[in-house]
Amino acid sequence: MAASDHTAAQPDHDYVVELRHVHKWYGEFHVLKDINLQVGHGERVVVCGPSGSGKSTMIRCINRLEEHQRGNIFVEGNELTNDLRQVDAIRKEVGMVFQHFNLFPHMTVLENLILGPTWVRKIPRKDAIDTAMMYLERVKIPEQANKFPGQLSGGQQQRVAIARSLCMKPKIMLFDEPTSALDPEMIKEVLDVMIELAEEGMTMICVTHEMGFARTVGDTMVFMDQGEIVEMSPPSEFFANPKNERTKLFLSQILSH
Amino acid sequence: MTERTVQPHEDWSRPPAATTGAIGWMRKNLFSTWLNSAMTLGALYVLLTTIPGLIQWAFIDAIWGDNPPEVCKNVPGACWSFIYEKYRFILFGVYPWEEHWRPLLAMIIFLTLIFGSCIKPLWALGKWIIAIWVVGLTMVGILMWGGILGMEYVDQSQWGGLPLTLFLATFGAVLSFPLAILLALGRRSNMPAIKAICVAYIELIRGVPLISILFMASVMFPLFLPTGVSIDKLLRAVVGLILFSAAYGAEIVRGGLQAIPRGQYEAADAMGLTYWQKMGKVILPQALRITIPPMVNGFIGGFKDTSLVLIIGLFDLLYTTRLAFQDVNWRPYFVEGYVFCALIYFCFCFFMSRYSQWLERDLVKGQNY
Ligand SMILES: Nc1ncnc2c1ncn2[C@@H]1O[C@H](COP(=O)(O)OP(=O)(O)OP(=O)(O)O)[C@@H](O)[C@H]1O
Ligand SMILES: [Mg+2]
Numbered sequence: 184m185a186a187s188d189h190t191a192a193q194p195d196h197d198y199v200v201e202l203r204h205v206h207k208w209y210g211e212f213h214v215l216k217d218i219n220l221q222v223g224h225g226e227r228v229v230v231c232g233p234s235g236s237g238k239s240t241m242i243r244c245i246n247r248l249e250e251h252q253r254g255n256i257f258v259e260g261n262e263l264t265n266d267l268r269q270v271d272a273i274r275k276e277v278g279m280v281f282q283h284f285n286l287f288p289h290m291t292v293l294e295n296l297i298l299g300p301t302w303v304r305k306i307p308r309k310d311a312i313d314t315a316m317m318y319l320e321r322v323k324i325p326e327q328a329n330k331f332p333g334q335l336s337g338g339q340q341q342r343v344a345i346a347r348s349l350c351m352k353p354k355i356m357l358f359d360e361p362t363s364a365l366d367p368e369m370i371k372e373v374l375d376v377m378i379e380l381a382e383e384g385m386t387m388i389c390v391t392h393e394m395g396f397a398r399t400v401g402d403t404m405v406f407m408d409q410g411e412i413v414e415m416s417p418p419s420e421f422f423a424n425p426k427n428e429r430t431k432l433f434l435s436q437i438l439s440h
Numbered sequence: 441m442t443e444r445t446v447q448p449h450e451d452w453s454r455p456p457a458a459t460t461g462a463i464g465w466m467r468k469n470l471f472s473t474w475l476n477s478a479m480t481l482g483a484l485y486v487l488l489t490t491i492p493g494l495i496q497w498a499f500i501d502a503i504w505g506d507n508p509p510e511v512c513k514n515v516p517g518a519c520w521s522f523i524y525e526k527y528r529f530i531l532f533g534v535y536p537w538e539e540h541w542r543p544l545l546a547m548i549i550f551l552t553l554i555f556g557s558c559i560k561p562l563w564a565l566g567k568w569i570i571a572i573w574v575v576g577l578t579m580v581g582i583l584m585w586g587g588i589l590g591m592e593y594v595d596q597s598q599w600g601g602l603p604l605t606l607f608l609a610t611f612g613a614v615l616s617f618p619l620a621i622l623l624a625l626g627r628r629s630n631m632p633a634i635k636a637i638c639v640a641y642i643e644l645i646r647g648v649p650l651i652s653i654l655f656m657a658s659v660m661f662p663l664f665l666p667t668g669v670s671i672d673k674l675l676r677a678v679v680g681l682i683l684f685s686a687a688y689g690a691e692i693v694r695g696g697l698q699a700i701p702r703g704q705y706e707a708a709d710a711m712g713l714t715y716w717q718k719m720g721k722v723i724l725p726q727a728l729r730i731t732i733p734p735m736v737n738g739f740i741g742g743f744k745d746t747s748l749v750l751i752i753g754l755f756d757l758l759y760t761t762r763l764a765f766q767d768v769n770w771r772p773y774f775v776e777g778y779v780f781c782a783l784i785y786f787c788f789c790f791f792m793s794r795y796s797q798w799l800e801r802d803l804v805k806g807q808n809y
Contacts, residue, residue: 248706274712285707289725298721299711351711 194257205254216410229397232407278348282360286332293328318346338369358389509769522773526764533600533755546583600755608746612681620689645687658752696727736796
């Protein structure tokens with residue numbers, strides 16, 4: 184573990200995202216403990232685990248919304264370091280969808296969608312609008328383009344948020360509990376969009392407790408508890424015969440209701 | 441209300457009369473509870489005992505028109521002849537008498553610029569607004585200073601009254617605003633050095649009264665300049681006002697920044713926006729919207745604070761008013777002078793207050809957060 188801190192680590196180009204021996208502390212509190220995770224092209228990873236286990240922290244390290252303190256994180260072959268240009272370059276390629284949508288309330292839906300493309304990717308405004316409308320069609324709400332986010336339902340807002348990320352043409356999408364702030368009847372419309380995205384071959388890392396979704400599209404299940412990755416396996420195996428006691432307990436709780 | 445069955449022909453197109461109209465409004469707003477009724481009656485009593493006397497003094501018993509001070513002797517009402525005699529001095533100070541049309545015209549241009557910039561349909565002019573301001577301010581400068589086009593040169597030391605107050609207040613407010621934003625951003629910066637400088641500046645300025653800053657600007661500041669270089673008194677006053685209001689403005693903006701949820705910063709970061717793009721496009725537009733009421737409150741305070749420049753010898757509106765009743769003949773009529781001055785201040789402050797309310801409502805239109 185210590186050796187990797189001193190030698191310049193090399194990325195493994197088979198993977199889009201790679202975490203090697205990643206540790207993070209909040210003060211004295213060890214939130215991430217020796218996290219190792221590899222995500223290949225087009226792979227769909229579903230992360231689950233009890234509240235406070237560090238799921239959000241882990242995926243937020245991937246686009247540097249949080250800083251890790253030990254180990255290496257590679258995205259698209261570039262290592263995340265304190266070099267801000269490197270961080271900006273990686274953020275261009277990584278889209279993120281948040282639990283609470285985080286749309287910009289002072290802009291219309293369309294303005295939300297073209298902000299990144301025009302300012303970060305420097306795409307002409309007209310082209311950005313075309314792309315934005317295309318993605319709004321994809322998430323099935325083109326008629327809401329000129330409304331403000333506050334005028335949409337939660338499910339619609341989350342679909343706008345997904346479209347906003349897609350407008351940046353990211354190579355990887357991160358989802359942090361995208362449906363857990365939604366009313367039950369809206370969950371499906373968001374999951375449908377995510378399933379469609381998965382079927383198109385997008386590389387995705389999703390923190391979610393939607394086990395139906397995990398079974399449908401997941402390639403790899405990751406179970407976290409107390410800052411560690413406790414178990415990692417394909418969904419068929421993960422649900423049929425979990426190895427670890429903590430996984431079993433978690434699954435029995437989550438599947439019982 | 442007695443029970444009755446609803447008649448099919450009953451008029452449902454409007455609510456019952458007792459809940460609308462003047463009576464309905466009074467019942468709901470003035471006499472809804474015992475306490476409310478008591479306060480309404482109390483307020484009515486206060487108004488009835490003061491208003492008639494005020495009207496008597498200001499209008500019925502008052503002396504109007506161009507009269508010598510002797511006419512006002514032993515008159516129980518207001519002596520508006522004093523204003524009649526002195527209004528030009530109050531408005532324009534010691535600016536040469538024959539040239540008063542110049543500050544008047546300059547002031548009209550200046551106010552047109554300000555009010556024009558407040559009119560929403562004109563915002564469509566975009567960058568032209570800046571060009572118009574540049575032209576307008578150049579005209580104001582030419583009129584005030586003169587020295588060309590056959591106009592006699594008038595030094596700033598002779599400027600005074602309302603134009604001076606307006607210039608100080610406007611430049612103080614407008615130019616302190618960007619500085620306030622930078623200070624607020626600096627105070628929330630991750631960079632310790634920048635943060636420390638901003639905190640020190642804000643706390644230092646907030647810890648001393650404006651008078652002492654103006655005093656330092658006028659007396660101490662020149663000591664630091666190389667000999668021979670002198671900065672004009674008016675400019676020093678403006679700089680003092682800017683530095684002062686920026687510190688207060690910074691705290692207001694900081695409050696606005698703090699009110700923006702962390703998710704907004706994170707979404708902007710995740711998108712790959714740079715720091716300045718994030719602030720300029722996402723955070724500040726939202727934060728500044730929340731800060732409109734306290735900001736305007738600050739501007740109104742700043743407008744009135746300009747009266748403190750008298751301590752460095754500038755003839756602002758309040759000072760010219762006071763000088764007006766230093767005239768031995770008119771000495772007893774200081775109340776009229778202050779009322780006149782207060783009315784002018786009130787008009788501007790009231791406008792600012794109403795405008796900010798309109799702006800606030802207009803900006804949130806359609807985007808129910
Ligand atoms: N900024 C912070 N400072 C200190 N502790 C934090 C901070 N953010 C998170 N934590 C702690 O780190 C732990 C992991 O948090 P994290 O948000 O990653 O959990 P999670 O697995 O996403 O949980 P949930 O399912 O509730 O979202 C929690 O115990 C949390 O209290
Ligand atoms: Mg979480």
